Amino acid sequence: MSPTSYQLLHPAMWAQIYVLLHLKQTTTKKIFFSMHKAGFVNILGLPNMGKSTLLNAVFGEKLAIVTPKAQTTRHRMIAVYNEDDLQIVFSDTPGIIQKTHYKMQESMMAEIKPAFEDADVFVWVHDAKTPTEGLEEILKKIDNSKIPTLVVINKVDLCTQEQLLKSVEHWHSLLPKAEILPISALEGLNLDLLLKKVKSWLPEAPAYYDKEELSDRPMRYFVTEIIREKIFLSFQQEIPYSCEVVINSYKEKDGLDAIEAYIIVERDSQKNIIIGKGGEKIKHLGIDARKEIEAFLQKRVFLNLQVKVDKDWRNNPAKLKRYGFTE
Numbered sequence: 001m002s003p004t005s006y007q008l009l010h011p012a013m014w015a016q017i018y019v020l021l022h023l024k025q026t027t028t029k030k031i032f033f034s035m036h037k038a039g040f041v042n043i044l045g046l047p048n049m050g051k052s053t054l055l056n057a058v059f060g061e062k063l064a065i066v067t068p069k070a071q072t073t074r075h076r077m078i079a080v081y082n083e084d085d086l087q088i089v090f091s092d093t094p095g096i097i098q099k100t101h102y103k104m105q106e107s108m109m110a111e112i113k114p115a116f117e118d119a120d121v122f123v124w125v126h127d128a129k130t131p132t133e134g135l136e137e138i139l140k141k142i143d144n145s146k147i148p149t150l151v152v153i154n155k156v157d158l159c160t161q162e163q164l165l166k167s168v169e170h171w172h173s174l175l176p177k178a179e180i181l182p183i184s185a186l187e188g189l190n191l192d193l194l195l196k197k198v199k200s201w202l203p204e205a206p207a208y209y210d211k212e213e214l215s216d217r218p219m220r221y222f223v224t225e226i227i228r229e230k231i232f233l234s235f236q237q238e239i240p241y242s243c244e245v246v247i248n249s250y251k252e253k254d255g256l257d258a259i260e261a262y263i264i265v266e267r268d269s270q271k272n273i274i275i276g277k278g279g280e281k282i283k284h285l286g287i288d289a290r291k292e293i294e295a296f297l298q299k300r301v302f303l304n305l306q307v308k309v310d311k312d313w314r315n316n317p318a319k320l321k322r323y324g325f326t327e
């Protein structure tokens, strides 16, 4: 079928047809005992490509925070996907920043480094519109690694068919050994195929994590991430990037958790913006965050938010370490 034969189709439908024609189908071996497969699947890509959205969609619940702003994800996070005969240890990673401007970004990139070395499978997430300039070295590293790679072209709901077709061809030339799968993480398109493909590449192995475990991160991490997400959604420009959230105290009680969290900023002027006139801004931020934390914990929560200034924390290695960043 020539590319032009697809032209009247909706990109999502095109994506499904593409898969039928091009994705190497995994053959089901006829075996008497179904073997357990397990492995590490590292999700990589530029900022804002939909890596966290993809992770959440696979799990059917919100584990990683998502905002329309680039560089929302700051730390590598493991999420463990289980079936009876399968365990996929997914890593959501911060988006690759090609030119860092401050030490926090360097630390975010330091968290990605090991993700190029400890994977059984790479899932590279990109969309059909974003150029690939400057990625040559990274892609060469992936190509040389010989680790099975699935290039996921995300957000097919947003692109034209022509853009999608071009992007598929482009990725075939960039990573000839990789397989390519158009998806929409937001609409759940082709996620079943993604799981099937990843599973076919994983080695036979016992589970690495307890099957009840969902993540390597403690509950407090998710609480701080929810607050950080609300800051990203409520404030513009540099403010979200200048903020960190830390839990000062967390008291678990029957039926109610009392949480005191600090929003760390770099300057007094940022503190004033977050608090807002008469405390209006921080009040709304607290209400939004509390509602989501309660839904996540399935429990009532008393949330006390305070803003603290820690001058230039994003550029100070000792302070970054204190806030949980990699050196």
Ligand SMILES: Nc1nc2c(ncn2[C@@H]2O[C@H](COP(=O)(O)OP(=O)(O)OP(=O)(O)O)[C@@H](O)[C@H]2O)c(=O)[nH]1
Pocket (backbone or CB within 6 Å): 045, 046, 047, 048, 049, 050, 051, 052, 053, 054, 065, 066, 067, 068, 069, 070, 071, 072, 073, 074, 093, 094, 095, 096, 154, 155, 156, 157, 158, 183, 184, 185, 186, 187
């Ligand atoms: N239309 C559409 N939007 C999507 C899709 N997937 C993700 N998005 C949006 O893209 C934006 C970025 O999504 P994220 O999941 O935070 O992207 P990320 O790659 O984790 O971003 P970083 O934190 O910068 O690394 C959000 O506004 C998502 O809602 C998709 O399939 N379709």
